[in-house]
Amino acid sequence: MEVLTLLLLFIIAPLHLSIQQPSAGKYREKMYKNPTLVYRNLGKCFDLVILGREVLDVREWLTNTKEESKDAKGDALQEERESIVPRGTPTPQSFSNPEAPSIFSNVTPEDPKSITPMEDVLTKVLPRHYSNPDAEAQPVRNAAGTRTTSAIIERREYDQTVTEPSVKSEKNARIGNRKRNGRGKNVKEMKTKKTEHFPYFKDNYCPPDCACYGGVVQCSDKSADKIPYGIPYSSRYILLMNNHINSIQLDLLRGYASLEFLVLSKNRLTDDSVEGAFEGVPALKRLYLDGNLLASVPTDLPASLEELRLDNNRVRVMSESYWARCRGLLVLSLSNNSLGEGSGSLPDAVLSPLQHLRTLNLDHNQLTSVPLGLPLSVKELYLRGNLIEHFGGKAFNGQSRLAILDLSANRLSNKGLPKDALIQASHLESLNLEGNRLQKVPRHLPSSIKTLNLEGNLISAIGRVAFNSLKNLEHLGLAWNKISKVAPGAFLSLRTLHQLDLCHNALSQVPRQLPQGLRSLALTHNKIQSVPRDAFCWGQAGSSLSGLVRVQLADNLMDMGKLDSKAFRCLRGFQVVHFY
Structure with a gap:
């Protein structure tokens, strides 16, 4: 039944996502600019699968709990019987034999008629234990008020002061039987469980507010103010978008040697809160920090990084030194920032270290001119919604691989596009000049x-x-x-x-x-x-x-x-x- 349930989830989840997907053919060159759809649907798919797994886990847990409860009740009943009538205690019929030893041999009544038959003594003492096993039996007294026996019958064992030496050995035997029956082992296991550490960061652990499956941890839209503690070190994708995270715990990400994709979009991160946070993640390839409060590009980016998204922040300045450690970057997106504010342009050759860069998105900034000395490897350049009035021929120092150029919603006139403007773009296939002059x-x-x-x-x-x-x-x-x-x-x-x-x-x-x-x-x-x-x-x-x-x-x-x-x-x- 569990296998059929999982199969249905794997069939229904892709169908559900495929129905909601937009047409894949339209504006193909801009599809990369909307990655939120991809990892949200991915999150939905994993949520559906995890929901099915949790239902099966709860069902199995209820079954095990019911069996453990049944075993515990049986053990309690056995203990109660042994504590009231220990093994080796004579039965009431045995006291009819005058030669049989009696534990009430020290009775000294004033009136022989006050001697209570053994059956009556047991009738007075034993019912109290059967009716209320937790109550302790009081000493039995005769009619004169003197103590009839020094034996105080307790719930679990007789007083050793009034028993024969054989009674002590019987008590030891009972303890040995309990250990052999597993009681001693259970006590030891209980003590071990109390001192055992919780499996944080292990493969079989998942934070309470997250959904985990197959190396993917989905913790988006949880109103969390920090990264959940204990995410497995083996995680490859960690999705934390749409939260209130305002800091990253020091060295928290250093243990994630397999982490490839980290999404921290739409949080409250600042420059100070991310300083030194990413340098210890050796396999990180995709980092999404869009929708935060960053005023500059993080300087501790790992060398393995291939995609960096800083859209919708407050980035104003950029330096060539920012890219010294991540020269293998393929996609860089800085749309909806404040680049060029005041100066109107970026420093010349500021992106020159990125010799493998393929996609550069600078939409909706305050640039008045196209950055100069761009890497020749750039294939897609997006400059929509700036204040650009002139596009000169020095944007590329040589034959570029540019295939897509978006200069829409700027202030370009015919004079702003001289003859040599695109002379180096011999591979250009798509040119967008919409909304200019x-x-x-x-x-x-x-x-x-x-x-x-x-x-x-x-x-x-x-x-x-x-x-x-x-x-x-x-x-x-x-x-x-x-x-x-x-x-x-x-x-x-x-x-x-x-x-x-x-x-x-x-x-x-x-x-x-x-x-x-x-x-x-x-x-x-x-x-x-x-x-x-x-x-x-x-x-x-x-x-x-x-x-x-x-x-x-x-x-x-x-x-x-x-x-x-x-x-x-x-x-x-x-x-x-x-x-x-």
Whole structure:
């Protein structure tokens, strides 16, 4: 039954997570920027599995407790019987034999008639023990009030002063029997358990507020003010996000030789509270410190570190010496900080020690210029939401491997993008210039670009040769501009173009001579009144079917009765065109 329960948990948990996942194909280049989804769902998966294991453990514990209680009751009853009627004590029938020895031989009554028969004495003494085993029996007295026996019958043994020498040996025999029956052993075990240390930091221990399984310790969202004590040293992933942790105990992390992933996001850590905390973790690869109160980059980072996230802190300054110990860093994220405050830029070559860096995120800071002397190994550079007005050609001192560049939501104009701006970025595939101050399509862009986003600028017209150099362009965004004129054949050179977005502009007609390889065309919220015959169908391709599968023309000024039906002759049907 337990195996079936665990199997059901392992099947249901992934299904539950897969249903909640967003589309994996959209904005693939930015997926790394939202790691919270990954380890939260991971935490959910482990919570479900641990819940199943805890249910099975509680069930087993209840069964063992019931059996131990039953054994304890049996031992108590046996002890009580032995203490009241010890082994070797004569039975009431044996006192009828006049030759039998009597333990009441010292009775000296004044009146022979006051001698109480042995059966009556036992009847007066023994019932007290049976009715209340914890009560001690009082000495038996005769009618004259004198003491009839010096034997004080107790719960566990007779008084040795009134017994025969054989009684003492019987007592020793009873003790030996108890030890042989396991009573002595149990007492010894109880004493050992009292002095035994709790298994902190052991593999089979898990802090009360956490869930542990397979080297993963999930302690997120517990309102903890410090790292839970006793987390197993063998842990590989420790998740502590969304707590109130304001300090890390001195040398607490030194024993975690296997720790690879540590999440301390959204806590209250400061520079002083993390000083020296990470230098003794030799296998640490991923460290998340986003959402804290740090004003600088920690200086004691381990050499094994590959990913560091310091987003949503208060970091203002950065020095080249910060990276002296973690030269193998691959991902560095410093978005939503105060970098560049006052100076407007970072020191030249401040990141030069990071010769293996692949992803650098400096979104939403106060930089007025792109950092100079960036490592040539950087493939993804994010600078969204800064105050950048100029992008010079000295950002890279040589041919870089840059593939993704995000300069959206800045203050770039056409003058801020000179001819040599991207001359060293011959591998660039995605360029985002959304939300700047461009008045025309930038020229001298690398021919390797496949995705170009120019939305939200001030572009008013598209010239015939605007995109002639972009032979590999597949996605082009021109929405939210002021475009009113597009030269015939302006997009004709873009033979690999699949998606074109011209929504929210001022076009009066559909652009002419659109590329034959186009699959999706968005023209909503314009002022379009007509569709030229050579817009979709032109040249020799006019007699064959177009590759368009979706044309959006909603929210325009077209009169459906005046549209030329021949303008749509090469489309796969009117279901391709959406007028509403």
